[in-house]
Structures are given as structure tokens and as C-alpha cells.
Amino acid sequence: MENFQGFFPTSSSSSTSLSLNLTSSLGYSEFECGKDNDGILGLMADIKVGGATNENNSLVGTTTESEVKIGKTKKGENKKIRKPRYAFQTRSQVDILDDGYRWRKYGHKAVKNSKFPRSYYRCTHQGCKVKKQVQRLTKDEGIVETTYEGMHSHPIQKTNDNFEHILNQMQIYTSFKSII
DNA sequence: CGCATTTGACCTGCGC
DNA sequence: GCGCAGGTCAAATGCG
Numbered sequence: 180m181e182n183f184q185g186f187f188p189t190s191s192s193s194s195t196s197l198s199l200n201l202t203s204s205l206g207y208s209e210f211e212c213g214k215d216n217d218g219i220l221g222l223m224a225d226i227k228v229g230g231a232t233n234e235n236n237s238l239v240g241t242t243t244e245s246e247v248k249i250g251k252t253k254k255g256e257n258k259k260i261r262k263p264r265y266a267f268q269t270r271s272q273v274d275i276l277d278d279g280y281r282w283r284k285y286g287h288k289a290v291k292n293s294k295f296p297r298s299y300y301r302c303t304h305q306g307c308k309v310k311k312q313v314q315r316l317t318k319d320e321g322i323v324e325t326t327y328e329g330m331h332s333h334p335i336q337k338t339n340d341n342f343e344h345i346l347n348q349m350q351i352y353t354s355f356k357s358i359i
Numbered sequence: 360c361g362c363a364t365t366t367g368a369c370c371t372g373c374g375c
Numbered sequence: 376g377c378g379c380a381g382g383t384c385a386a387a388t389g390c391g
Contacts (some may be wrong), residue, residue, distance in 0.1 A: 277376090282365055283362085283363060283364080284363075284365080284380065285364090285382095285383070285384075285385095286366090286381095286383060286384080287364090287365070287366070288382070289379065289380095289382095290378085290380085290381080291380060291381090297381085297382095299382070299383075303362095303363090312382095
């Protein structure tokens with residue numbers, strides 16, 4: 180992932196406050212990874228919510244819930260737990276945003292009605308089960324939709340500042356999308 | 360050598 | 376019940 184440094188040169192400082200229109204209902208602290216408001220979601224929650232929106236920097240997060248099975252495919256309890264998902268769209272040339280966490284790719288799937296495949300990533304931190312999906316939009320190839328699922332139970336592994344820089348330097352596309 | 364990525368197979372849910 | 380689509384697993388492979 181080093182190549183992101185090239186795309187997002189870190190000059191640290193000058194990190195302006197981001198304005199997010201983020202309808203966040205972060206009421207899921209009972210999940211296994213939901214102890215702290217760390218990481219990107221925590222960051223997003225911390226960033227001004229509902230602030231003024233300027234043209235180039237607006238990010239719309241979307242909160243949805245999906246049913247996720249705990250216990251994998253093995254037979255046994257198929258406890259269904261509703262996990263919220265947070266999706267946002269960014270205009271970026273690269274698919275993967277370096278949000279400071281370490282992600283391991285575990286899947287890659289072609290999606291119907293989309294000419295771009297969807298990539299599945301899992302946080303590599305031990306015990307952390309946060310997942311994210313990354314997909315480029317068919318209708319606008321410049322837009323990458325990232326969907327986070329779960330919350331990190333550990334501190335960010337790089338600096339949050341980096342993520343803010345990413346946001347600052349991207350044209351963040353705004354639109355709401357509901358994911359089921 | 361250890362870790363990340365790739366990729367085909369497999370599983371599950373849902374609509375018909 | 377069947378087929379499709381989405382999501383995950385895991386062996387193989389690549390790379391630092």
C-alpha cells in the first residue's frame with residue numbers, strides 16, 4: 180500500500196476540519212469490536228457532523244444495517260446479528276484508501292450490473308473483525324464506494340492525520356446510498 | 360520465510 | 376425446489 184503515499188503526499192499539518200454530512204447513528208457498542216470509537220468510524224464520528232459543506236469536500240456517509248451471521252458457515256448456531264454498515268463514496272484514482280489500518284484482502288467478486296469487481300477486505304489486527312468492501316461505480320469510474328462494517332477494537336495503526344489528508348486531497352463525492 | 364494477494368470453489372439467502 | 380447473486384474460505388502463488 181505504499182503507493183498511496185505517492186497519491187496522498189503527507190505534509191502533516193494544515194489539516195483543515197472536514198465537513199461531513201454524516202447521519203450517524205452509532206448505537207452499536209454491543210458488538211464485539213465496538214468498544215471504542217477508534218479508527219475511521221470513530222474519526223468520522225468525531226469530525227464535525229453536519230457542518231457547512233463546501234463544493235470539493237463533502238462526504239456523505241450512509242448508515243445501514245445488515246444481518247450478519249456469527250459462526251461462519253459451520254453448522255451450529257446461526258445467530259443473526261444486525262451490524263451497521265457505513266458507506267461513503269469518494270472520488271479517487273485508487274480503489275483503496277489508506278485509512279491507517281492494515282487490511283487483508285480476502286475476496287474479489289464480480290457484481291451484477293457493475294463492470295467493476297468488488298473487493299473484500301478484513302482488518303488484520305488480531306481479534307478485530309472489521310470488514311470493508313470497495314467497489315468502483317459503473318456510472319462514474321472516478322468514484323469509489325467504500326463500505327465499512329463493524330468497528331475497530333484497537334487504535335489506528337498509522338496516524339489519523341493521514342486519513343484526513345486523504346479526505347482533504349480527494350474530491351469527495353456526495354451521494355446517499357442505501358445498502359441492504 | 361512470512362505475510363499478503365489471487366482466484367476458484369463453496370455456502371447461504373432470496374426471489375421466482 | 377431451483378437458480379442466481381453475494382459473501383467467504385482456503386490453497387496456491389507472489390513478493391519483500
